[in-house]
Amino acid sequence: MGRPGLRGIIEAGRAAEAAGFESAWVAETRLTRDAVSALTALLLATDRIRVGSAAINVFTRSAGLVAVTWATLAEAAPGRVVLGLGVGSQMPLRQQGYDVDHPVARLKEMVEAVRQAWSSPGALDLEGTYVRFRGLELEVKPTSQPRVYLCVGGPRALSLAGAIADGVVLDAFLAPEFAVHARTLLDGGAPGGRFAGELAGALMVSLADSRAEAAAPLKRLLAGYLVNFPELAEVSGVDPELVGRIRSRWPDGVDAAAELVPTDLVLRHALCGTAGECRARLADYRDAGYELPILFPVGDTFKTCIRLMAGA
Secondary structure: OOOOOHHHHHHHHHHHHHHOOOEEEEOOOOOOOOHHHHHHHHHHHOOOOEEEEOOEEOOOOOHHHHHHHHHHHHHHOOOOEEEEEEOOOHHHHHHOOOOOOOHHHHHHHHHHHHHHHHHOOOOEEEEOOOOEEEEEOOOOOOOOOOEEEEOOOOHHHHHHHHHHOOEEEEOOOOOOOHHHHHHHHHHHHOHHHOOOOEEEEEEEEEEOOOHHHHHHHHHHHHHHHHHHOHHHHHHHOOOHHHHHHHHHHHHHOHHHHHOOOOHHHHHHHOEEEOHHHHHHHHHHHHHHOOOEEEEEEOOOOHHHHHHHHOOO
């Protein structure tokens, strides 16, 4: 998400652990702050909670680097680190010279290669289409392999996750009923027809005295998501005609685009309002099938969100 800064992330992680939260997750979607630095800080600053990426992409880090990085994190905090992998987003990847091509095949090869690197008893050769090892030897290996979650939402990627992932993290700004759709695809890809992993999802949270007041800052954020992350727009269920109109206003500025985002759309796709209203909406997501809701507070409201949403 790009915020807070590293020291703020440490404070939020400690506060979340003290308040009884089970896990903390770090997003890496734009070129703001990287996930690995934040994961390291969180793992060293806490004692109990799981810490995961949601997500790092499969383009900008090699499989060997990912394997040794998460082995190092697992060494620092055994049993507490989760590797969350996603495709990445077209806008920041293009800035770095990457084209988003063959995302599902890349995800599959990355997961298989990282797990083999962790478990290989000796030098590892691997000849894939997107991942190649030439006698790879990790000098640091996890005593128990970190769990691997796929942070995906498309049908082919969810089917793949059902087959190979320990869990799934759905993207932000999805309505609760998307969990039912996701579960069907996960089960369809799983051996035996039943996905045994954890179904998690990112939920944007905006706390205020009224729903309308809480929805206002999320309108700007949702407009930016729909414009800059087309993969989200495709799976979010938002009317394509509305998405087109929001995109057409984007050159006039984020505020101009946000004016076209209806309040009821934000309320349907996020947690907005008083603490009681947000808790009730969180229950809707749980009832729909979210086993691990991951709260992403809007702006710099982490401490408030932790305090008011603890135990929900």
